[in-house]
Amino acid sequence: MTGREVINGSLQVLVGSAVVLLVLIVCVRAVRRARERHRQRTVEPLRVLLLELLCAEGDEAAGSLQALSALDDRSWAAVEPTARTILAKVSGHARTSLVGLFEQRGVATRAMADLGRRGSVRKGRAAEVLGLLRHRAAAPRLRVLLVDADPEVRTVAARTLGHIGDPANVPALLNCLHGPHPVPPAVVLQALTAFGAAGHDQVATGLDDAEPLVRAVAVETLGATGGVVWTTRIAAALRADPHIEVRIRAARALGALGTPAGLEPLLDAVRRGQPEPLRVVAARALGRLGASCAAPRLGELLDDPVHRVASTAARALLHVGPTGRDELRRAAGGARGVPAVAHARAVLAEAAIGEEGPRSAAGPAAVGS
Amino acid sequence: MTPPLAVAGTAAFGPAASTASGAHDVLLQVIAVSNVLVLGYFLAINTGYLTLVVIAAGDFVRHLRRIPFAGYDDASASPFTLPVSLIVPAYNEEAGIVDAVQSLLLLRHPSFEVIVVDDGSTDATLDRLRGAFDLVEVPRVVSTEVPVRGAVESVHLSRGGPVPLIVARKRNGGKADALNVGINLARYPLLCMVDADSILDSQALLSISKPFSNDPLRVVAAGGVIGIANGCTVVAGRVVRVRMPHRLLAKIQTVEYVRAFLLGRTGWSRIGGLLVIAGAFGMFRRDVVVAVGGLDPDCLGEDAELVVRLHHYLRGTGQDYRVVFVGEPISWSEVPETLRVLGRQRRRWHRGLTEVLLKHRDMIGNPRYGRVGTVALPFYVLFELCAPVVELAGLVLVPLGLLIGAVDLEFLWRFLLAAYGYAMVVSLLSLLAEEYAFHRYSRWRDIGSAVLGAAAENFGYRQFTAWWRVRGIWDAAHGAPKVWGVMTRRGFAARPSEEDR
Numbered sequence A: 001m002t003g004r005e006v007i008n009g010s011l012q013v014l015v016g017s018a019v020v021l022l023v024l025i026v027c028v029r030a031v032r033r034a035r036e037r038h039r040q041r042t043v044e045p046l047r048v049l050l051l052e053l054l055c056a057e058g059d060e061a062a063g064s065l066q067a068l069s070a071l072d073d074r075s076w077a078a079v080e081p082t083a084r085t086i087l088a089k090v091s092g093h094a095r096t097s098l099v100g101l102f103e104q105r106g107v108a109t110r111a112m113a114d115l116g117r118r119g120s121v122r123k124g125r126a127a128e129v130l131g132l133l134r135h136r137a138a139a140p141r142l143r144v145l146l147v148d149a150d151p152e153v154r155t156v157a158a159r160t161l162g163h164i165g166d167p168a169n170v171p172a173l174l175n176c177l178h179g180p181h182p183v184p185p186a187v188v189l190q191a192l193t194a195f196g197a198a199g200h201d202q203v204a205t206g207l208d209d210a211e212p213l214v215r216a217v218a219v220e221t222l223g224a225t226g227g228v229v230w231t232t233r234i235a236a237a238l239r240a241d242p243h244i245e246v247r248i249r250a251a252r253a254l255g256a257l258g259t260p261a262g263l264e265p266l267l268d269a270v271r272r273g274q275p276e277p278l279r280v281v282a283a284r285a286l287g288r289l290g291a292s293c294a295a296p297r298l299g300e301l302l303d304d305p306v307h308r309v310a311s312t313a314a315r316a317l318l319h320v321g322p323t324g325r326d327e328l329r330r331a332a333g334g335a336r337g338v339p340a341v342a343h344a345r346a347v348l349a350e351a352a353i354g355e356e357g358p359r360s361a362a363g364p365a366a367v368g369s
Numbered sequence B: 001m002t003p004p005l006a007v008a009g010t011a012a013f014g015p016a017a018s019t020a021s022g023a024h025d026v027l028l029q030v031i032a033v034s035n036v037l038v039l040g041y042f043l044a045i046n047t048g049y050l051t052l053v054v055i056a057a058g059d060f061v062r063h064l065r066r067i068p069f070a071g072y073d074d075a076s077a078s079p080f081t082l083p084v085s086l087i088v089p090a091y092n093e094e095a096g097i098v099d100a101v102q103s104l105l106l107l108r109h110p111s112f113e114v115i116v117v118d119d120g121s122t123d124a125t126l127d128r129l130r131g132a133f134d135l136v137e138v139p140r141v142v143s144t145e146v147p148v149r150g151a152v153e154s155v156h157l158s159r160g161g162p163v164p165l166i167v168a169r170k171r172n173g174g175k176a177d178a179l180n181v182g183i184n185l186a187r188y189p190l191l192c193m194v195d196a197d198s199i200l201d202s203q204a205l206l207s208i209s210k211p212f213s214n215d216p217l218r219v220v221a222a223g224g225v226i227g228i229a230n231g232c233t234v235v236a237g238r239v240v241r242v243r244m245p246h247r248l249l250a251k252i253q254t255v256e257y258v259r260a261f262l263l264g265r266t267g268w269s270r271i272g273g274l275l276v277i278a279g280a281f282g283m284f285r286r287d288v289v290v291a292v293g294g295l296d297p298d299c300l301g302e303d304a305e306l307v308v309r310l311h312h313y314l315r316g317t318g319q320d321y322r323v324v325f326v327g328e329p330i331s332w333s334e335v336p337e338t339l340r341v342l343g344r345q346r347r348r349w350h351r352g353l354t355e356v357l358l359k360h361r362d363m364i365g366n367p368r369y370g371r372v373g374t375v376a377l378p379f380y381v382l383f384e385l386c387a388p389v390v391e392l393a394g395l396v397l398v399p400l401g402l403l404i405g406a407v408d409l410e411f412l413w414r415f416l417l418a419a420y421g422y423a424m425v426v427s428l429l430s431l432l433a434e435e436y437a438f439h440r441y442s443r444w445r446d447i448g449s450a451v452l453g454a455a456a457e458n459f460g461y462r463q464f465t466a467w468w469r470v471r472g473i474w475d476a477a478h479g480a481p482k483v484w485g486v487m488t489r490r491g492f493a494a495r496p497s498e499e500d501r
Helices: A003-055 A058-069 A073-087 A092-104 A107-115 A120-133 A136-145 A151-164 A167-175 A185-193 A196-208 A212-224 A228-240 A244-257 A260-269 A276-289 A292-301 A307-319 A322-332 A338-356 B022-069 B072-077 B097-105 B125-133 B175-185 B204-214 B248-270 B286-291 B302-316 B339-359 B367-385 B387-404 B409-437 B444-478
Strands: B084-090 B112-119 B135-138 B152-158 B165-170 B190-194 B219-228 B233-235 B238-241 B281-285 B322-333
Touching: A003 A058, A003 A073, A003 A092, A003 B409, A003 B444, A058 A092, A073 A092, A073 A120, A092 A107, A092 A120, A107 A120, A107 A136, A120 A136, A120 A151, A120 B022, A136 A151, A136 A167, A151 A167, A151 A185, A151 B022, A151 B204, A167 A185, A167 A196, A167 A212, A185 A196, A185 A212, A196 A212, A196 A228, A212 A228, A212 A244, A228 A244, A228 A260, A244 A260, A244 A276, A260 A276, A260 A292, A276 A292, A276 A307, A292 A307, A292 A322, A307 A322, A307 A338, A322 A338, A338 B135, A338 B152, B022 B248, B022 B322, B022 B367, B022 B387, B022 B409, B072 B204, B084 B097, B084 B175, B084 B204, B097 B112, B097 B125, B112 B125, B112 B175, B125 B135, B125 B152, B125 B165, B165 B175, B175 B190, B175 B286, B175 B302, B190 B204, B190 B286, B204 B219, B204 B281, B204 B322, B219 B248, B219 B302, B248 B322, B248 B339, B248 B409, B248 B444, B281 B286, B281 B302, B286 B302, B302 B322, B302 B339, B302 B367, B339 B367, B339 B444, B367 B387, B387 B409, B387 B444, B409 B444
Parallel strands: B084 B112, B084 B190, B112 B165, B219 B322
Antiparallel strands: B135 B152, B152 B165, B190 B281, B219 B281, B233 B238
16 A cells, blocks of 8 residues: 555545544534423423422422322423432422422332442432432442442442431441542541431441541541540540541540540640641640640640641630630740740731721731741 | 644655655655654654543543532532632732632632732732732741742731631742742642632532542642633623634634643543643642642743652652542633734743653653653653654655655645644544533534634644744753743623623
């Protein structure tokens, strides 16, 4: 084959490809627009029915519920996205009516079946719907999905279990933090906090887990949901856990719990020699704790050579109350070192902005260490 | 993407020149061999981009199908979503800085702060901010975790209640230096760098921070898409109507951005070789950026340099990490509409690229750096750095070949048609992927404009950009003074135009 033939052949292929691509672009747009127009036309009258269902009191909903339940599949497919969006945003009677509609349409049944089928997208979408419906019967199958090969399916399964809100799911949620590809801890944390105090006992079992991530999530959940009964255990984790992430989250939890038992371990955690990220979180936690007896230690930290520790301690002192403010004023007046003066003045000025309105708190910017 | 303007010599493909002298024969052979090389180069570069576009298209399909269970609503309400410090370097941005900050403050995210760093503006940037947000100066102690050159002169907070806005005024030191000051001021674990003249979609912050939530231990940086705002309608700091630009130069750049930035970078992200995150919209883990010393104020391509340095550091220290590109969130920016401004921009970009590749040359082809070292960096050297040189070489070889009879004219135009046709097919495929996945340009005439842009790119635009890029290489090679130049902006339309209605 000569060069000319190669080029001619290539030209033909390229022209053909360009034409096909152009046609595809036009077709994709045309089909999408036609579908959208059809959906709009279909949805328009159904929105009224949907609103009637949402606003109806008592038995008034029966008519619109029946009408929406009896829709043909194409009409339902058009209105379902709107109904789902509303379902995620409403509560009370409106929510109950919508859930009833979804149940009658067989959405939950189909989603339950989809959870066991192949295909990550199918499973993920089904889990999302079941979460919206808070469909308790889905929990066993969702627990299986917590170890699905697809990370996004695992994540949506964890979120959905949180929405369903049955504390019996706690062990499975903690368990999905094991292994080389755990569910994102923030997702598990959010799911676990949804159980509130009802899940405390189950969550606390995670404090003894061999996996540091499980211990970290357990202590933070207990802190975020007011598990004051577990303060001693959390304090022990702050003092002695071999993993820094667990200690950091324990410090945060003790600050959130706000019990006196958290004071001593937090005061120890801000000492020099402790890991810097821990010291920062512990200083912030002392502020949240609000104990006036923490003020002297926080005052000492204003001179700390680590900028983030000093600036966090300064902010924490603002939350300690009058004692903390007095400590800041003394530091600003020069009772401690030069860095302390700068940090104390900075937070006092920032606090003044919020409290005193338009009065200027101007001063020169300082560059710290 | 740029196809070299090259021809296949008669010795290789066309009728042979049979009666040439010895020297003439040698010249013919040289040109013939060069042409074969150029032909191979052109095939390789476009095939490389075609591969990236196909990979990216697959990623878009996957992404689209998963949006219904992406969990954005939960993330936007969760107290455990990682908080973000948005850093906005600003230099003489008095015209748009207030609108920009107001739109940033309205972003959908449960916890973030906005840090504007005024890099010694000579206009009223700070005054405009002071007036709009009732700023008051505070004696904030600024950390020195990342070294900076231009000293911080003042720090301001808003007096109007809990507005998460910090404004720092510093001596002029360049964009990278301003960003470094922002890093020092940032309180949160994630940093999002945004240009002062950019407009973010309301969902942008949630979308770009999602990879950090999903894979918190490994994701260290994420890039977002840059869309072209020329021609779009902006109301209350949001792009409410997306339109193709009116001017041809901007239309061409729109196609180029879709192909190279949206699909190209998505493709690189998918294969673990993303090297560039645009300074106009990128998110980074603060601890890692501090660990590598922040941005390099000596490099014009400071955004790409940071990403390559992250690869260098993290691979070098044996850490498991990911740098990802997110195709969904958009930051809208204006692009140049005159050749002069475009030329300055491209020259600067290519100089930046050259500096980055020179600085990290030990990574190129080095298996220690994984796919970044063995695939991405060699690709950038061969097909980004060298492309304009090869293209200009083609521009010299063509007339020379014609002059000495080494090139068959009929063959030449067919070859050029095939070369640019291939490039255009890649562009059309990119447009198809955009149309399928995001379909941001809603009018029929926008499709026509995009196709026009894809075609027009081959006639003059490529050749001009090749010239500017070669000058960028030259600037880097002999260390010309670093000049950012002034970007002339038309500004965002506040109301829809007649034709939009």
